[in-house]
Amino acid sequence: MSAHGPATPMTARAGGPLAGTAVIPGDKSISHRSLILGALAVGETRVTGLLEGQDVLDTAKAMRAFGAEVTRTGEGAWSVHGVGVGGFAEPGDVIDCGNSGTGVRLIMGAMATTPITATFTGDASLRKRPMGRITDPIALFGAQSYGRSGGRLPMTIVGATTPVPVRYRTPMPSAQVKSAVLLAGLNAPGQTVVIEAETTRDHSERMLAGFGAEIVTEETPEGRVITLAGQPELRPQTIAVPSDPSSAAFPVSAALIVPGSDVLVPNIGLNPTRAGLFATLRDMGADLEFENERLEGGEPVADLRARFSDLRGIEVPAERAPSMIDEYPILSVVAANATGTTIMRGVKELRVKESDRIDAMARGLEACGITVEEDEDTLIVHGRGPGGVTGGATCATHLDHRIAMSFLCLGLASRNPVTVDDAGPIATSFPIFADLMRGLGADLQ
Numbered sequence: 001m002s003a004h005g006p007a008t009p010m011t012a013r014a015g016g017p018l019a020g021t022a023v024i025p026g027d028k029s030i031s032h033r034s035l036i037l038g039a040l041a042v043g044e045t046r047v048t049g050l051l052e053g054q055d056v057l058d059t060a061k062a063m064r065a066f067g068a069e070v071t072r073t074g075e076g077a078w079s080v081h082g083v084g085v086g087g088f089a090e091p092g093d094v095i096d097c098g099n100s101g102t103g104v105r106l107i108m109g110a111m112a113t114t115p116i117t118a119t120f121t122g123d124a125s126l127r128k129r130p131m132g133r134i135t136d137p138i139a140l141f142g143a144q145s146y147g148r149s150g151g152r153l154p155m156t157i158v159g160a161t162t163p164v165p166v167r168y169r170t171p172m173p174s175a176q177v178k179s180a181v182l183l184a185g186l187n188a189p190g191q192t193v194v195i196e197a198e199t200t201r202d203h204s205e206r207m208l209a210g211f212g213a214e215i216v217t218e219e220t221p222e223g224r225v226i227t228l229a230g231q232p233e234l235r236p237q238t239i240a241v242p243s244d245p246s247s248a249a250f251p252v253s254a255a256l257i258v259p260g261s262d263v264l265v266p267n268i269g270l271n272p273t274r275a276g277l278f279a280t281l282r283d284m285g286a287d288l289e290f291e292n293e294r295l296e297g298g299e300p301v302a303d304l305r306a307r308f309s310d311l312r313g314i315e316v317p318a319e320r321a322p323s324m325i326d327e328y329p330i331l332s333v334v335a336a337n338a339t340g341t342t343i344m345r346g347v348k349e350l351r352v353k354e355s356d357r358i359d360a361m362a363r364g365l366e367a368c369g370i371t372v373e374e375d376e377d378t379l380i381v382h383g384r385g386p387g388g389v390t391g392g393a394t395c396a397t398h399l400d401h402r403i404a405m406s407f408l409c410l411g412l413a414s415r416n417p418v419t420v421d422d423a424g425p426i427a428t429s430f431p432i433f434a435d436l437m438r439g440l441g442a443d444l445q
């Protein structure tokens with residue numbers, strides 16, 4: 001069974017080149033934050049280009065449960081009437097965040113400093129994922145949590161009655177942890193400080209500033225120090241969500257490995273804390289052009305053009321990992337089609353994503369004839385060069401959208417078809433993936 005019904009296998013076969021323009025849905029990280037910050041502002045926030053994937057729809061539902069009025073006004077167009085910082089109501093039922101780690105972790109942070117109680121759960125993938133990374137810092141604000149062993153969902157959070165501000169150094173590079181602490185800090189008096197040794201995606205900082213919070217980031221020898229002044233009145237915003245670079249990664253990567261391809265993906269968010277994959281692909285020799293570079297809503301965006309390329313394996317700089325953490329599955333597919341070895345170090349966070357992504361990619365790539373090495377923090381792929389991947393396997397996706405999309409892209413460039421056991425989870429982040437890829441000429445059945 002997939003998360004919401006029976007498993008739906010899908011098969012990808014090599015065919016002609018991929019060509020055309022692919023309009024990618026909205027950024028998932030920015031979409032979650034638009035709804036949550038909109039719910040914490042006083043007045044109406046209007047969002048266009050919202051990702052209408054299941055993860056974000058689950059966050060919309062959760063914000064309603066906490067008292068915000070969240071309405072869909074058109075395709076990708078949403079209106080949020082917020083309740084103000086500290087204004088969350090106590091939900092009348094369990095909050096089901098489905099497959100979304102970002103949704104549950106950010107919402108836990110956002111409610112942790114309000115004196116209400118909420119119980120959270122999710123699908124079989126989310127119920128395996130560690131929540132201690134959130135319950136540890138929110139305990140410092142005064143919140144209590146009661147979950148299953150290992151800090152797993154379902155979990156009840158009792159928000160702090162008299163929250164105190166916190167100074168917190170994130171123990172792992174995680175934008176979700178950083179963001180949960182900042183969201184909790186909103187309803188604490190005084191200054192909440194988050195210190196991160198490695199820079200992770202900074203959408204929360206940018207958007208909090210946009211909503212009128214007083215937030216300052218300093219680069220220091222100990223890392224980035226982010227200081228937020230508590231109890232602001234957040235002002236509602238008009239937000240145009242840019243296209244998701246993590247979704248664009250699939251058609252872009254497929255174009256690079258399918259001979260003769262030429263694909264344009266317009267309006268892609270290229271925030272430097274997210275764009276590591278594109279730098280890595282260029283280091284591998286990818287013919288990747290950034291056209292029409294501009295700033296939209298405080299985020300850098302550009303149109304990306306990708307053409308089939310003769311790629312070489314490289315060692316990916318470990319310090320680049322946080323800026324491309326969601327892109328290692330598709331990078332490993334590109335690496336399989338490159339000449340030489342690609343070494344990915346510093347990637348142990350992949351083990352606690354929607355699935356253990358190092359294990360899921362290693363097993364599927366091996367089944368498709370690729371030699372792979374791994375340890376706790378490393379994935380090494382020995383590339384077979386263009387047209388060199390055997391394929392011909394069924395790969396397990398473990399309720400993980402990015403694993404499913406990665407193996408389908410692999411099938412488009414392999415000698416034999418590649419099947420995924422369940423394409424259902426793709427709907428969490430990129431519901432139009434199969435139609436969009438078929439529109440470019442991909443054979444997906």
Ligand code: S3P
Pocket residue numbers: 028029030102173174175176177179201325326349
């Ligand atoms: C996200 C942060 C990352 C990323 C996830 C989205 C976010 O997770 O993998 O898809 O929107 O903050 P971590 O913070 O766990 O690295």
